[in-house]
Amino acid sequence: xxxxxxxxxxxxxxVAQAFVLVEDEGLDSLxxxxxxxxxxxxxxxxxxxxSGKAELLGLMARDIYAAAYAGTHGAQDWREWLRQxxxxxxxxxASHRDGARLCAIARPPSPADAEKQAAHIAAPLxxxxxxxxxxxxxxxxxxxxxxxxxxFEANGPMRDFLCEMMDFDATFTIGLESLxxxxxxx
Amino acid sequence: xxxxxxxxxxxxxxVAQAFVLVEDEGLDSLxxxxxxxxxxxxxxxxxxxxSGKAELLGLMARDIYAAAYAGTHGAQDWREWLRQxxxxxxxxxASHRDGARLCAIARPPSPADAEKQAAHIAAPLxxxxxxxxxxxxxxxxxxxxxxxxxxFEANGPMRDFLCEMMDFDATFTIGLESLxxxxxxx
DNA sequence: TTGACTCCTTAACGATGTTAAGTCAACTTC
DNA sequence: GAAGTTGACTTAACATCGTTAAGGAGTCAA
Numbered sequence: 001x002x003x004x005x006x007x008x009x010x011x012x013x014x015v016a017q018a019f020v021l022v023e024d025e026g027l028d029s030l031x032x033x034x035x036x037x038x039x040x041x042x043x044x045x046x047x048x049x050x051s052g053k054a055e056l057l058g059l060m061a062r063d064i065y066a067a068a069y070a071g072t073h074g075a076q077d078w079r080e081w082l083r084q085x086x087x088x089x090x091x092x093x094a095s096h097r098d099g100a101r102l103c104a105i106a107r108p109p110s111p112a113d114a115e116k117q118a119a120h121i122a123a124p125l126x127x128x129x130x131x132x133x134x135x136x137x138x139x140x141x142x143x144x145x146x147x148x149x150x151x152f153e154a155n156g157p158m159r160d161f162l163c164e165m166m167d168f169d170a171t172f173t174i175g176l177e178s179l180x181x182x183x184x185x186x
Numbered sequence: 187x188x189x190x191x192x193x194x195x196x197x198x199x200x201v202a203q204a205f206v207l208v209e210d211e212g213l214d215s216l217x218x219x220x221x222x223x224x225x226x227x228x229x230x231x232x233x234x235x236x237s238g239k240a241e242l243l244g245l246m247a248r249d250i251y252a253a254a255y256a257g258t259h260g261a262q263d264w265r266e267w268l269r270q271x272x273x274x275x276x277x278x279x280a281s282h283r284d285g286a287r288l289c290a291i292a293r294p295p296s297p298a299d300a301e302k303q304a305a306h307i308a309a310p311l312x313x314x315x316x317x318x319x320x321x322x323x324x325x326x327x328x329x330x331x332x333x334x335x336x337x338f339e340a341n342g343p344m345r346d347f348l349c350e351m352m353d354f355d356a357t358f359t360i361g362l363e364s365l366x367x368x369x370x371x372x
Numbered sequence: 373t374t375g376a377c378t379c380c381t382t383a384a385c386g387a388t389g390t391t392a393a394g395t396c397a398a399c400t401t402c
Numbered sequence: 403g404a405a406g407t408t409g410a411c412t413t414a415a416c417a418t419c420g421t422t423a424a425g426g427a428g429t430c431a432a
Binding site for chain 1: 378379380
Binding site for chain 2: 148175179183
Protein backbone atom coordinates (compact mmCIF):
# COMPACT_ATOMS: atom_id res chain seq x y z
CA UNK A 1 0.00 0.00 0.00
CA UNK A 2 1.74 3.05 -1.27
CA UNK A 3 0.50 6.49 -0.37
CA UNK A 4 1.64 9.66 -1.99
CA UNK A 5 2.22 12.73 0.13
CA UNK A 6 0.74 15.05 -2.44
CA UNK A 7 -1.75 13.16 -4.57
CA UNK A 8 -2.23 16.19 -6.78
CA UNK A 9 -5.80 15.36 -7.55
CA UNK A 10 -8.64 14.37 -5.25
CA UNK A 11 -12.22 13.35 -5.85
CA UNK A 12 -13.38 16.28 -3.76
CA UNK A 13 -11.17 18.72 -5.64
CA UNK A 14 -12.47 17.43 -8.96
CA VAL A 15 -16.07 17.78 -7.88
CA ALA A 16 -15.41 21.23 -6.48
CA GLN A 17 -13.75 22.38 -9.70
CA ALA A 18 -16.62 20.92 -11.68
CA PHE A 19 -19.00 23.15 -9.74
CA VAL A 20 -16.81 26.15 -10.51
CA LEU A 21 -16.73 25.27 -14.19
CA VAL A 22 -20.50 24.89 -14.33
CA GLU A 23 -20.90 28.17 -12.48
CA ASP A 24 -18.69 29.90 -15.03
CA GLU A 25 -19.76 28.34 -18.30
CA GLY A 26 -22.90 26.33 -17.64
CA LEU A 27 -23.62 22.64 -17.47
CA ASP A 28 -23.41 22.16 -21.23
CA SER A 29 -19.79 23.27 -21.17
CA LEU A 30 -18.80 20.78 -18.51
CA UNK A 31 -16.44 18.45 -20.29
CA UNK A 32 -13.71 16.23 -18.96
CA UNK A 33 -11.09 18.07 -20.98
CA UNK A 34 -12.09 21.50 -19.77
CA UNK A 35 -12.33 20.26 -16.22
CA UNK A 36 -8.91 18.68 -16.46
CA UNK A 37 -7.51 21.83 -18.04
CA UNK A 38 -8.59 23.86 -15.04
CA UNK A 39 -6.59 21.56 -12.83
CA UNK A 40 -3.52 21.61 -15.11
CA UNK A 41 -3.92 17.96 -15.88
CA UNK A 42 -4.81 15.80 -18.84
CA UNK A 43 -8.39 14.58 -19.23
CA UNK A 44 -7.48 10.96 -18.74
CA UNK A 45 -6.10 11.73 -15.30
CA UNK A 46 -9.61 12.28 -14.00
CA UNK A 47 -10.47 8.67 -14.77
CA UNK A 48 -8.01 7.53 -12.16
CA UNK A 49 -10.18 9.12 -9.47
CA UNK A 50 -13.64 8.96 -10.99
CA SER A 51 -15.12 6.23 -13.13
CA GLY A 52 -16.62 8.61 -15.68
CA LYS A 53 -18.80 11.59 -16.26
CA ALA A 54 -21.88 9.85 -14.92
CA GLU A 55 -20.22 9.38 -11.55
CA LEU A 56 -19.06 12.98 -11.57
CA LEU A 57 -22.61 14.21 -12.09
CA GLY A 58 -23.80 11.83 -9.41
CA LEU A 59 -21.33 13.20 -6.93
CA MET A 60 -22.33 16.76 -7.77
CA ALA A 61 -26.01 15.95 -7.32
CA ARG A 62 -25.23 14.25 -4.04
CA ASP A 63 -23.63 17.46 -2.78
CA ILE A 64 -26.68 19.48 -3.73
CA TYR A 65 -29.00 17.09 -1.91
CA ALA A 66 -26.67 16.99 1.08
CA ALA A 67 -26.90 20.76 1.41
CA ALA A 68 -30.67 20.43 1.49
CA TYR A 69 -30.60 17.85 4.27
CA ALA A 70 -28.17 20.03 6.18
CA GLY A 71 -30.62 22.91 5.94
CA THR A 72 -33.25 21.34 8.15
CA HIS A 73 -33.09 22.05 11.87
CA GLY A 74 -35.33 21.54 14.83
CA ALA A 75 -38.62 20.83 13.15
CA GLN A 76 -41.39 20.09 15.65
CA ASP A 77 -43.53 17.95 13.39
CA TRP A 78 -43.13 16.17 10.09
CA ARG A 79 -44.98 18.77 8.06
CA GLU A 80 -42.66 21.47 9.28
CA TRP A 81 -39.72 19.23 8.44
CA LEU A 82 -40.98 18.73 4.89
CA ARG A 83 -41.49 22.47 4.47
CA GLN A 84 -37.99 23.17 5.71
CA UNK A 85 -36.57 20.48 3.48
CA UNK A 86 -38.43 21.76 0.45
CA UNK A 87 -37.23 25.31 0.98
CA UNK A 88 -33.68 24.16 1.63
CA UNK A 89 -33.66 21.98 -1.47
CA UNK A 90 -35.06 24.79 -3.55
CA UNK A 91 -32.39 27.19 -2.40
CA UNK A 92 -29.70 24.57 -2.83
CA UNK A 93 -30.82 23.83 -6.38
CA ALA A 94 -31.17 27.50 -7.23
CA SER A 95 -27.82 28.47 -5.76
CA HIS A 96 -25.95 26.27 -8.24
CA ARG A 97 -26.16 27.18 -11.88
CA ASP A 98 -28.14 24.53 -13.76
CA GLY A 99 -28.53 22.75 -10.45
CA ALA A 100 -31.97 21.40 -11.23
CA ARG A 101 -30.99 20.15 -14.65
CA LEU A 102 -27.94 18.54 -13.11
CA CYS A 103 -30.00 16.64 -10.55
CA ALA A 104 -32.44 15.66 -13.24
CA ILE A 105 -29.72 14.17 -15.41
CA ALA A 106 -27.66 12.61 -12.65
CA ARG A 107 -28.14 8.99 -11.90
CA PRO A 108 -28.02 7.55 -8.40
CA PRO A 109 -24.36 6.91 -7.54
CA SER A 110 -24.99 3.62 -5.78
CA PRO A 111 -28.14 1.67 -6.47
CA ALA A 112 -26.73 -1.17 -4.40
CA ASP A 113 -27.16 0.09 -0.87
CA ALA A 114 -30.53 1.63 -1.62
CA GLU A 115 -32.10 0.05 1.41
CA LYS A 116 -29.61 1.48 3.85
CA GLN A 117 -29.78 4.84 2.15
CA ALA A 118 -33.55 4.84 2.25
CA ALA A 119 -33.54 4.12 5.97
CA HIS A 120 -31.11 6.95 6.53
CA ILE A 121 -33.24 9.32 4.51
CA ALA A 122 -36.45 8.33 6.23
CA ALA A 123 -34.90 8.68 9.68
CA PRO A 124 -35.74 12.33 10.43
CA LEU A 125 -39.36 11.83 9.45
CA UNK A 126 -39.64 8.59 11.39
CA UNK A 127 -38.40 10.43 14.44
CA UNK A 128 -41.32 12.80 14.00
CA UNK A 129 -43.88 10.02 13.97
CA UNK A 130 -44.16 8.94 10.34
CA UNK A 131 -44.02 5.39 9.14
CA UNK A 132 -41.01 4.62 6.99
CA UNK A 133 -42.86 4.00 3.74
CA UNK A 134 -45.00 7.11 4.24
CA UNK A 135 -41.90 9.12 5.02
CA UNK A 136 -40.26 8.09 1.79
CA UNK A 137 -43.39 8.74 -0.23
CA UNK A 138 -43.85 12.21 1.20
CA UNK A 139 -40.24 13.07 0.73
CA UNK A 140 -40.47 11.87 -2.84
CA UNK A 141 -43.42 14.19 -3.38
CA UNK A 142 -41.57 17.19 -1.99
CA UNK A 143 -38.42 16.42 -3.95
CA UNK A 144 -40.43 15.96 -7.14
CA UNK A 145 -42.28 19.21 -6.74
CA UNK A 146 -39.19 21.17 -5.79
CA UNK A 147 -36.99 19.71 -8.49
CA UNK A 148 -39.70 20.18 -11.09
CA UNK A 149 -40.35 23.70 -9.99
CA UNK A 150 -36.75 24.78 -9.98
CA UNK A 151 -36.32 23.35 -13.43
CA PHE A 152 -39.45 25.10 -14.61
CA GLU A 153 -38.16 28.28 -13.02
CA ALA A 154 -34.81 28.04 -14.73
CA ASN A 155 -35.51 26.76 -18.25
CA GLY A 156 -39.24 26.33 -18.55
CA PRO A 157 -41.24 27.64 -21.46
CA MET A 158 -42.21 31.30 -21.21
CA ARG A 159 -39.73 31.81 -18.43
CA ASP A 160 -38.99 35.45 -19.11
CA PHE A 161 -42.61 36.26 -19.70
CA LEU A 162 -43.84 34.54 -16.56
CA CYS A 163 -41.14 36.30 -14.59
CA GLU A 164 -43.06 39.53 -14.99
CA MET A 165 -46.41 38.02 -14.16
CA MET A 166 -45.58 36.33 -10.91
CA ASP A 167 -43.13 36.04 -8.06
CA PHE A 168 -41.49 32.68 -8.60
CA ASP A 169 -40.36 32.29 -5.02
CA ALA A 170 -43.70 33.21 -3.51
CA THR A 171 -45.57 30.93 -5.90
CA PHE A 172 -43.23 28.09 -5.10
CA THR A 173 -43.87 28.55 -1.40
CA ILE A 174 -47.63 28.50 -1.96
CA GLY A 175 -47.35 25.26 -3.90
CA LEU A 176 -45.09 23.68 -1.32
CA GLU A 177 -47.42 24.65 1.53
CA SER A 178 -50.42 23.30 -0.35
CA LEU A 179 -48.69 20.02 -1.05
CA UNK A 180 -47.37 19.48 2.46
CA UNK A 181 -50.60 20.50 4.17
CA UNK A 182 -52.57 18.04 2.11
CA UNK A 183 -50.36 15.02 2.62
CA UNK A 184 -51.97 12.35 4.81
CA UNK A 185 -50.41 11.26 8.09
CA UNK A 186 -51.05 7.59 7.55
CA UNK B 187 -41.94 29.38 -55.28
CA UNK B 188 -41.32 25.80 -56.19
CA UNK B 189 -43.23 23.04 -54.52
CA UNK B 190 -42.32 19.40 -54.70
CA UNK B 191 -45.01 16.78 -54.93
CA UNK B 192 -43.09 14.33 -52.75
CA UNK B 193 -40.87 16.22 -50.33
CA UNK B 194 -39.48 12.94 -49.00
CA UNK B 195 -38.92 14.32 -45.54
CA UNK B 196 -41.28 16.27 -43.32
CA UNK B 197 -40.90 17.87 -39.94
CA UNK B 198 -43.71 15.72 -38.63
CA UNK B 199 -42.18 12.55 -40.04
CA UNK B 200 -38.84 13.39 -38.49
CA VAL B 201 -40.38 14.02 -35.10
CA ALA B 202 -42.44 10.85 -35.37
CA GLN B 203 -39.39 8.78 -36.28
CA ALA B 204 -37.49 10.38 -33.42
CA PHE B 205 -40.14 9.10 -31.03
CA VAL B 206 -39.83 5.63 -32.52
CA LEU B 207 -36.06 5.72 -32.16
CA VAL B 208 -36.28 6.82 -28.52
CA GLU B 209 -38.86 4.13 -27.88
CA ASP B 210 -36.52 1.51 -29.32
CA GLU B 211 -33.13 2.59 -28.03
CA GLY B 212 -33.67 5.28 -25.41
CA LEU B 213 -33.09 9.00 -25.39
CA ASP B 214 -29.33 8.69 -25.07
CA SER B 215 -29.21 6.89 -28.40
CA LEU B 216 -31.10 9.61 -30.23
CA UNK B 217 -28.57 11.01 -32.65
CA UNK B 218 -29.01 12.85 -35.89
CA UNK B 219 -27.18 10.13 -37.80
CA UNK B 220 -29.23 7.28 -36.42
CA UNK B 221 -32.42 9.24 -36.97
CA UNK B 222 -31.42 10.01 -40.54
CA UNK B 223 -30.43 6.41 -41.10
CA UNK B 224 -33.91 5.27 -40.18
CA UNK B 225 -35.30 7.50 -42.89
CA UNK B 226 -32.73 6.38 -45.48
CA UNK B 227 -31.20 9.79 -45.60
CA UNK B 228 -27.96 11.49 -44.62
CA UNK B 229 -27.75 13.29 -41.30
CA UNK B 230 -27.32 16.68 -42.88
CA UNK B 231 -30.66 16.33 -44.64
CA UNK B 232 -32.45 16.78 -41.34
CA UNK B 233 -31.00 20.26 -41.03
CA UNK B 234 -32.98 21.35 -44.04
CA UNK B 235 -36.19 20.80 -42.08
CA UNK B 236 -35.12 21.37 -38.50
CA SER B 237 -32.62 23.86 -37.17
CA GLY B 238 -30.86 21.40 -34.92
CA LYS B 239 -31.22 18.86 -32.19
CA ALA B 240 -32.50 21.42 -29.72
CA GLU B 241 -35.45 22.20 -31.93
CA LEU B 242 -36.10 18.50 -32.44
CA LEU B 243 -36.29 17.94 -28.70
CA GLY B 244 -38.49 21.00 -28.37
CA LEU B 245 -40.92 19.65 -30.93
CA MET B 246 -41.01 16.30 -29.21
CA ALA B 247 -41.69 17.90 -25.86
CA ARG B 248 -44.42 20.02 -27.42
CA ASP B 249 -46.15 16.85 -28.62
CA ILE B 250 -46.03 15.36 -25.15
CA TYR B 251 -47.56 18.47 -23.61
CA ALA B 252 -50.15 18.66 -26.36
CA ALA B 253 -51.33 15.15 -25.53
CA ALA B 254 -51.79 16.26 -21.94
CA TYR B 255 -53.92 19.26 -22.92
CA ALA B 256 -55.92 17.04 -25.21
CA GLY B 257 -56.60 14.74 -22.27
CA THR B 258 -58.72 17.22 -20.35
CA HIS B 259 -62.47 17.22 -21.00
CA GLY B 260 -65.51 18.78 -19.42
CA ALA B 261 -64.13 19.81 -16.08
CA GLN B 262 -66.71 21.59 -13.93
CA ASP B 263 -64.28 23.64 -11.86
CA TRP B 264 -60.66 24.63 -12.04
CA ARG B 265 -59.50 22.15 -9.43
CA GLU B 266 -60.98 19.31 -11.39
CA TRP B 267 -59.34 20.66 -14.51
CA LEU B 268 -55.96 20.74 -12.80
CA ARG B 269 -56.41 17.18 -11.55
CA GLN B 270 -57.34 15.99 -15.02
CA UNK B 271 -54.42 17.85 -16.52
CA UNK B 272 -51.98 16.44 -14.00
CA UNK B 273 -53.13 12.90 -14.61
CA UNK B 274 -53.09 13.36 -18.37
CA UNK B 275 -49.61 14.85 -18.28
CA UNK B 276 -48.39 12.05 -16.08
CA UNK B 277 -49.70 9.41 -18.44
CA UNK B 278 -48.38 11.27 -21.45
CA UNK B 279 -44.94 11.52 -19.91
CA ALA B 280 -44.97 7.92 -18.78
CA SER B 281 -46.21 6.57 -22.09
CA HIS B 282 -43.13 7.82 -23.92
CA ARG B 283 -39.83 6.28 -23.01
CA ASP B 284 -37.63 8.85 -21.26
CA GLY B 285 -40.51 11.29 -21.69
CA ALA B 286 -39.84 13.14 -18.47
CA ARG B 287 -36.13 13.47 -19.10
CA LEU B 288 -36.91 14.68 -22.59
CA CYS B 289 -39.21 17.43 -21.33
CA ALA B 290 -36.68 18.36 -18.71
CA ILE B 291 -33.93 18.79 -21.25
CA ALA B 292 -36.00 20.40 -24.00
CA ARG B 293 -35.96 24.14 -24.31
CA PRO B 294 -39.00 26.19 -25.23
CA PRO B 295 -39.28 26.17 -29.02
CA SER B 296 -40.30 29.80 -29.40
CA PRO B 297 -39.65 32.27 -26.61
CA ALA B 298 -40.91 35.05 -28.85
CA ASP B 299 -44.66 34.52 -28.76
CA ALA B 300 -44.64 33.64 -25.09
CA GLU B 301 -47.42 36.10 -24.35
CA LYS B 302 -49.79 34.63 -26.89
CA GLN B 303 -48.91 31.13 -25.81
CA ALA B 304 -49.45 31.97 -22.16
CA ALA B 305 -52.89 33.36 -22.90
CA HIS B 306 -53.75 30.23 -24.83
CA ILE B 307 -52.57 28.03 -22.00
CA ALA B 308 -54.42 30.02 -19.35
CA ALA B 309 -57.66 29.98 -21.33
CA PRO B 310 -59.28 26.80 -19.97
CA LEU B 311 -58.65 27.86 -16.39
CA UNK B 312 -59.85 31.39 -17.03
CA UNK B 313 -63.07 29.96 -18.38
CA UNK B 314 -63.48 28.22 -15.04
CA UNK B 315 -63.15 31.43 -13.09
CA UNK B 316 -59.43 31.81 -12.42
CA UNK B 317 -57.48 34.97 -13.01
CA UNK B 318 -54.86 34.65 -15.75
CA UNK B 319 -51.82 35.02 -13.54
CA UNK B 320 -53.22 32.60 -10.97
CA UNK B 321 -54.08 30.16 -13.73
CA UNK B 322 -50.50 30.17 -14.99
CA UNK B 323 -49.07 29.85 -11.51
CA UNK B 324 -51.26 26.90 -10.64
CA UNK B 325 -50.58 25.20 -13.90
CA UNK B 326 -46.88 25.72 -13.33
CA UNK B 327 -47.23 24.04 -9.96
CA UNK B 328 -49.01 21.03 -11.41
CA UNK B 329 -46.55 20.71 -14.28
CA UNK B 330 -43.61 20.97 -11.91
CA UNK B 331 -44.93 18.33 -9.58
CA UNK B 332 -45.91 15.98 -12.37
CA UNK B 333 -42.72 16.38 -14.34
CA UNK B 334 -40.62 16.04 -11.21
CA UNK B 335 -42.54 13.00 -10.09
CA UNK B 336 -42.36 11.21 -13.39
CA UNK B 337 -38.66 11.82 -13.54
CA PHE B 338 -38.24 10.59 -9.99
CA GLU B 339 -40.32 7.57 -10.87
CA ALA B 340 -38.21 6.75 -13.90
CA ASN B 341 -34.61 7.49 -12.92
CA GLY B 342 -34.68 8.67 -9.33
CA PRO B 343 -32.36 7.30 -6.69
CA MET B 344 -33.50 4.08 -5.07
CA ARG B 345 -36.05 3.54 -7.80
CA ASP B 346 -36.07 -0.23 -7.71
CA PHE B 347 -36.07 -0.32 -3.97
CA LEU B 348 -38.91 2.18 -3.60
CA CYS B 349 -40.89 0.27 -6.19
CA GLU B 350 -41.42 -2.48 -3.67
CA MET B 351 -42.31 -0.16 -0.84
CA MET B 352 -44.99 1.91 -2.47
CA ASP B 353 -47.39 2.16 -5.36
CA PHE B 354 -45.97 4.92 -7.50
CA ASP B 355 -49.21 5.71 -9.26
CA ALA B 356 -51.25 5.85 -6.09
CA THR B 357 -48.67 7.99 -4.33
CA PHE B 358 -48.56 10.35 -7.28
CA THR B 359 -52.31 10.74 -7.15
CA ILE B 360 -52.22 11.51 -3.43
CA GLY B 361 -49.60 14.18 -4.00
CA LEU B 362 -51.48 15.69 -6.91
CA GLU B 363 -54.72 15.79 -4.92
CA SER B 364 -52.97 17.39 -1.97
CA LEU B 365 -51.38 20.02 -4.13
CA UNK B 366 -54.50 20.92 -6.09
CA UNK B 367 -56.77 20.95 -3.04
CA UNK B 368 -54.48 23.35 -1.26
CA UNK B 369 -54.04 25.87 -4.06
CA UNK B 370 -55.77 29.18 -3.33
CA UNK B 371 -58.53 30.50 -5.59
CA UNK B 372 -57.31 34.05 -5.59
C1' DT C 373 18.78 -2.56 -6.36
C1' DT C 374 14.56 -4.65 -7.36
C1' DG C 375 9.92 -4.62 -7.58
C1' DA C 376 5.33 -3.02 -6.74
C1' DC C 377 2.22 0.53 -6.73
C1' DT C 378 0.19 5.26 -7.43
C1' DC C 379 -0.71 8.80 -10.41
C1' DC C 380 -0.39 10.99 -14.53
C1' DT C 381 0.76 11.58 -19.87
C1' DT C 382 0.42 10.57 -24.61
C1' DA C 383 -2.13 8.81 -28.20
C1' DA C 384 -5.81 7.11 -30.16
C1' DC C 385 -10.79 5.35 -31.08
C1' DG C 386 -15.39 6.04 -32.34
C1' DA C 387 -19.22 8.93 -31.99
C1' DT C 388 -21.36 13.27 -31.71
C1' DG C 389 -23.73 18.04 -33.55
C1' DT C 390 -23.13 21.07 -37.11
C1' DT C 391 -21.73 23.54 -41.38
C1' DA C 392 -20.14 24.40 -46.26
C1' DA C 393 -20.14 23.19 -50.84
C1' DG C 394 -21.76 20.66 -54.42
C1' DT C 395 -25.49 17.85 -57.00
C1' DC C 396 -29.63 16.97 -59.26
C1' DA C 397 -34.32 16.68 -60.24
C1' DA C 398 -38.60 19.37 -60.23
C1' DC C 399 -40.73 23.28 -61.32
C1' DT C 400 -41.41 28.15 -63.60
C1' DT C 401 -40.67 31.26 -67.15
C1' DC C 402 -39.59 32.66 -71.60
C1' DG D 403 -38.57 23.03 -75.59
C1' DA D 404 -34.41 25.62 -73.52
C1' DA D 405 -32.83 28.19 -69.64
C1' DG D 406 -32.87 29.41 -65.11
C1' DT D 407 -34.45 29.02 -60.36
C1' DT D 408 -35.10 26.66 -56.28
C1' DG D 409 -36.18 22.79 -53.07
C1' DA D 410 -34.06 18.80 -51.10
C1' DC D 411 -30.47 16.11 -50.53
C1' DT D 412 -25.38 14.14 -50.61
C1' DT D 413 -20.63 14.32 -49.64
C1' DA D 414 -17.06 15.82 -46.92
C1' DA D 415 -15.20 17.89 -43.35
C1' DC D 416 -14.56 20.30 -38.62
C1' DA D 417 -14.26 20.53 -33.82
C1' DT D 418 -15.48 18.36 -29.80
C1' DC D 419 -16.84 14.81 -26.91
C1' DG D 420 -16.36 10.47 -23.42
C1' DT D 421 -13.46 6.84 -22.86
C1' DT D 422 -9.64 3.42 -23.09
C1' DA D 423 -4.91 1.42 -23.72
C1' DA D 424 -0.16 1.74 -23.06
C1' DG D 425 3.51 3.62 -20.99
C1' DG D 426 6.42 6.46 -17.95
C1' DA D 427 7.90 8.92 -13.80
C1' DG D 428 7.94 9.05 -9.09
C1' DT D 429 7.62 6.79 -4.35
C1' DC D 430 7.77 3.35 -1.12
C1' DA D 431 8.93 -1.59 1.00
C1' DA D 432 12.10 -5.44 0.78
